[in-house]
Structure formats: structure tokens, C-alpha cells
Amino acid sequence: MDLREFMEKLKELGELKEIDKEVHWRLEAAAISTLALRSYGVSDPDRGAPAIHFRKIKGYPDGYTLLAEPYAGGWKKPWRRFAIAFGLDPNIPFREFLGWALNRLQSPVKPLIVAGGEVKEEIRMGEEANLFDYPWPYLHQGDGGRYATLDIIAVKHPTTDWINWSNYRVQMYDSHRCILNFTPGQQTADIFYREYEAKGLNMPVNISIAEPSLNAAAAFAPPPFVNEADLAGGLRGAPVELTKAETNEIPVPADAEHVIEAEVLKDVRLPEGPFGEFIGYIHGTHMRPVARVLAITHRSDPIIPYTVEGVKPNSSQPFPVAWFSPALMAGMLMRGYPVTAAGFHPVFTWSNAVVATKVPYPGYPRDVADAYFAFPVVPGHIDTLTIVDEDVDPTDIETVLEELALKVHPKRDVHRLPMGPRVTLNVYYTPEERKRRVGTKTWFDATSKRWDEKEMGPRRLNYEKIYSEEIKSKVDALADEYLKEG
Ligand SMILES: Cc1cc2nc3c(=O)[nH]c(=O)nc-3n(C[C@H](O)[C@H](O)[C@H](O)COP(=O)(O)O)c2cc1C
Ligand SMILES: [Mn+2]
Secondary structure: OOHHHHHHHHHHOOOEEEEOOOEOOEOHHHHHHHHHHHHHHHHOOOOOOOEEEEOOEOOOOOOOEEEEOOOOOOOOOOOHHHHHHOOOOOOOOHHHHHHHHHHHHOOOOOOEEOOOOHHHOEEEEHHHOOHHHOOOOEOOOOOOOEEEOOOEEEEEOOOOOOEEEEOOOEEEEEOOEEEEOOOOOOHHHHHHHHHHHHHOOOEEEEEEEOOHHHHHHHHOOOOOOOOHHHHHHHHHOOOOEEEOOOOOOOOEEOOOOEEEEEEEEEEEEEEEOOEEOOOOOEEOOEEEEEEEEEEEEEOOOOEEEEOOOOOOOOOOOHHHHHHHHHHHHHHHHHOOOOEEEEEEOOOOOOOEEEEEEOOOOOOHHHHHHHHHHOOOOOHHHOOEEEEEEOOOOOOOHHHHHHHHHHHOOOOOOEEEEOOOOOOOOOOOOOHHHHHHOOOOEEEEEEOOOEOOOOOEOOOOOOHHHHOOHHHHHHHHHHHHHHOOOO
């Protein structure tokens, strides 16, 4: 699978639009795709707006193109585009998608090293490798620069075979330098801060633009020392093909669209941002590490995908739903918790996680919350956790809100843990809290309570639960006769 095969699939389903009229990389492309998603978000919340392939970009050669919002789909079913990429039913329900993903991620496939690849159609070394030769989009009015948003950042742990992939945005600072948004606490960031810079070393890095299984694996949050390339192989059911880089020991995807080979410089910081953040607001700058470009390789007609971060719906929002959910679920299952679904619902995005679970004994939700917030990965972003009954779908926002409203005792079921947030981008943080990274984790027990060892508290009323099988079968027969549509 490469990006183009995925685009073909979208096209067959009517979910890719091609625009040949010239558009500007500066705000114009971003505004068009944002408006499209907003309109379709209302008219078709399941399927959403088509991805847009802008085929003529102002100031750039023919063939250097932009792909807007490949993963957005509809805001209610944000795993849909990944389902399409992996050949699943586009309308697959969330729990089935989650089951499929867990299964695949538990069957990793090692990558294959091949010679050459489409990504070597053009090779530019040193001075010739100019970041502004490519149409990186300027996404929100007020941003500090042009960005790569849907990328795969590969780094190597210096003393083991661990090659870590992640998706962090990259700001194009000048023709040969980019700024990497290395949030402390994230794996790639910590490999740099702790394993390279602290030991006086620069860190080699490759930044690739590639296809959905690689984007998915890069956003997925496995424990340390897991190579995301193996997980991408598991998702595809076939090895990812990697090829030698020009300037370092980290292999790059052979069929990538575009690769920046660079080195992250020790002891250098530049102001990253402002940027329209995933949390939905534009923020000021952070001092972040800087990479010096050593080479750029790409297809002769590179396609650069982007997402307009922070607005809804977009192509960033699907990642926590589709990929942090299985990461969270896998972590809970590994620790023996009988959770039935873990995840994020599409509107609360990265902020609030939802865990659906059986409640085998009174007080059990506390064990779930303690385990959840102690994970080494995922929860760093998340300040609030909602624990719901086993039959609730975390992506079904109406039901999650109903559970919060009807099952959370205002005093007893709101719990606070004095733990610092990793990411203090939420707008409720004061500048002081942001600087010192102090905060609190809160969890809501929205499960039906057990009042003692055996007795369950009242359950929700609905048709399934309040009538006996006998009554229901009588009614079903009647309904067939009298209540049929049409
Ligand atoms: C579109 C997109 C942009 C992201 N940008 C960043 C970012 O700039 N910094 C960051 O720390 N995480 C970012 N993330 C989240 C990370 O990709 C995610 O936490 C991943 O698991 C990190 O991998 P790592 O722990 O191996 O470094 C982004 C995710 C997506 C989908
Ligand atoms: Mn990782």
C-alpha cells in the first residue's frame, strides 16, 4: 500500500475530489478544505467531506501537490478512512474496528529492507536540499510558519535496536532548518533530550511523508522499545518496505512521497509556533529543538498531505479515536482489567478518555483509574477520564454525556489525583501552571454503582431491559405487522 493506492480507494468511493485550478499554499488550500469539512460535517456526519487533491499549487512545479484532510471522514465515525485504507467495511462499527486493530497490532510483522524505491526518484544533498522547494501549507491565520502535519518522524535509540516512529508537527523555519515540536514526556522527544543531547550528541532524524499504515503506527503509543514499523506491518498484514537513507543509519519507507534527512542539534532552541493547536485554540510559542537538513529525497511528483489542526472535523481528530483507543485498550487488557472498550469520543478529542468496563466488585473503577493514569504512554495528554458501564460505546457522545449527567454523584463520583499533565495546552491552564507543568487528573465514575458485594444499583431503563423475552417476541411480531416503515 502506498499513499496513491489509498487515494484510488477514496476516489472509487467518491471520497476524493481533485481540484486542478491553481490554489495558494498560503491559507487558501487550508480554508477550502476547512469549509468543505465544516459543511459536510453538518450534512453528512458519518461520511464527511471528500479529501481534496489540490493539483496545482501557486509557485510550485506541476506535480508538486497537496492532499487535504485524507483521514477526516465524518466527525461521528472518524475511524472510517482508516477502515477504507485497510480494506474493511467503511461503515464498520467502532467496537469491531477496535477489535480488528487490537488483533493486528498484536501480530507485528518485521519490515523488509529493499534497494532503492520511489522515494529516491529525486535526491538532493546538502545546499541543494531546500525545504521551501516544496509546497508546505500555511494553515491558520496567525501561525508562526508553514508546517508538515501528517508525517512520520524516525529516530534511533543510541544503544539498542529500537527505531521509534512518531507523528509530531514540523515547522519549516528557513530553507535548511526546521523546528521539531518535541513535547517532553513523549518517546521521540525523550530519546533526544535524555539519550542524545544530555550526552552532548546531535540526533539523526528522518521525517517522512507516506501512507496510512505508517501514519497510524506513528501515532499509536506502544511501550518503549517497540518498533512502530513492525506494528505498521501488522496493520497491513505484510512487511513495510524500507530502504537506506542517504545520510544516517535509519531506514526510510521505500515508497514514501518525501523524506527529509536531518540532524537535531544539541543545545539549540528556537521559538516554535504560534500554531492552531489540536486542543482547538491558537497558542503562543514554545522553545523547541532545531534540525538541520542534510538531504531531501522524494518522488518526482511528491504529494504532501496536511490537516488543519484544531478545527473540527479534521484529519488529526481521528487518530486518538482510531489509534490511541487500541493503545489504551491493549494496556488495560495487558494488566488484566476486564474493559470492553477504551477510547476517545470524536468531540472531546485528545482531552478526555472513556473506558467502558464490567464492574466486578464495588470500588473497582478506582483500580481502573489508578492503572490508567499510571500508564507510561497515552494519558500524558489527558486530564479527565470517564469510566462507563460495559455496554456504552465510548465514541457515542450522546450516551457518554447522558451517563455523565445521570450516573455521576456530584460529590462521591468526581475524583482528583494530584498528577502533573504532560501537555498543558488546554485553555483552562494559567500561564504559571503551563510553565511549571502542574495540574490535576480528574476521573468521573459514571458506572452503575454496586451498593454492596452482590446488589447492583438501578440500571438504565430501555426497551431491551424492561420487558421479558416473552413480551418482546409478541411485540416483535406485532411490530412487523403494524410498525414497518414505508
Ligand atoms: C496530526 C498529529 C500531530 C501531532 N503532533 C504532535 C506534536 O507536535 N508533538 C507531540 O508530542 N505529539 C504530537 N502528536 C501525538 C503523537 O504522535 C503521539 O503521542 C505518538 O504516540 C507519539 O509517539 P512517541 O511517544 O513514540 O514519540 C501528534 C499526533 C497527530 C496525529
Ligand atoms: Mn513510540
